[in-house]
Amino acid sequence: MTIDNIIVKCKVCSDIFTPTRPMQKVCSPACAMQHARAQSEKKQAKAQAAERKAVRLKLQALQTKPWLVKKAQAAFNAFIRARDVGKPCISCGRPLGAEPNTYDCGHYRSVGSAPHMRFVEENAHGQCKRCNNHLGGNHVEYRKWLIQRVGLQEVERIERDQVPRRYTKEGLIELARHYRQAARKLRSEHEA
Ligand SMILES: [Zn+2]
Numbered sequence: 001m002t003i004d005n006i007i008v009k010c011k012v013c014s015d016i017f018t019p020t021r022p023m024q025k026v027c028s029p030a031c032a033m034q035h036a037r038a039q040s041e042k043k044q045a046k047a048q049a050a051e052r053k054a055v056r057l058k059l060q061a062l063q064t065k066p067w068l069v070k071k072a073q074a075a076f077n078a079f080i081r082a083r084d085v086g087k088p089c090i091s092c093g094r095p096l097g098a099e100p101n102t103y104d105c106g107h108y109r110s111v112g113s114a115p116h117m118r119f120v121e122e123n124a125h126g127q128c129k130r131c132n133n134h135l136g137g138n139h140v141e142y143r144k145w146l147i148q149r150v151g152l153q154e155v156e157r158i159e160r161d162q163v164p165r166r167y168t169k170e171g172l173i174e175l176a177r178h179y180r181q182a183a184r185k186l187r188s189e190h191e192a
């Protein structure tokens with residue numbers, strides 16, 4: 001069988017042609033050029049996709065659990081501050097004011113000694129910076145005011161709470177998203 005008996009469909013224009021050399025995939029120089037261009041575009045797209053994937057993996061590697069915990073904590077704390085706008089400081093009773101970034105989110109059971117309580121809303125309240133930073137959380141007074149706000153039963157429930165809470169990376173990302181959204185909603189409600 002000679003090559004003349006073979007007919008091939010051009011890869012580019014789909015015309016039927018008889019190849020003049022083996023492995024010929026296109027019918028003409030014009031189609032050959034277009035074929036080459038398409039191949040190189042394909043190669044480029046593949047390289048770009050690989051690069052994007054590498055960037056994504058690098059980002060994921062940077063998102064360590066401690067980093068995600070920090071992010072989620074910041075979102076949670078901002079939510080607590082937005083929730084408690086206009087309320088008195090949880091441990092000295094002084095008005096917190098209308099600007100949530102001028103006071104802190106103070107944990108009753110501290111994040112340091114009770115990390116499982118770090119995202120428990122009942123355990124966190126708007127607290128003036130003086131009480132939070134300078135008076136070490138002002139714990140005794142915190143308890144008195146907390147009882148007034150949520151009742152003794154609830155305070156004792158918080159004090160007893162030893163439920164372990166484990167967070168996956170995805171869970172932490174979701175938590176941060178949830179509290180960012182909730183804080184935004186609260187702020188827009190306050191402004192309305
Ligand atoms: Zn062709």
Ligand SMILES: [Zn+2]
Binds near residue numbers: 091093094127129132
């Ligand atoms: Zn205070």
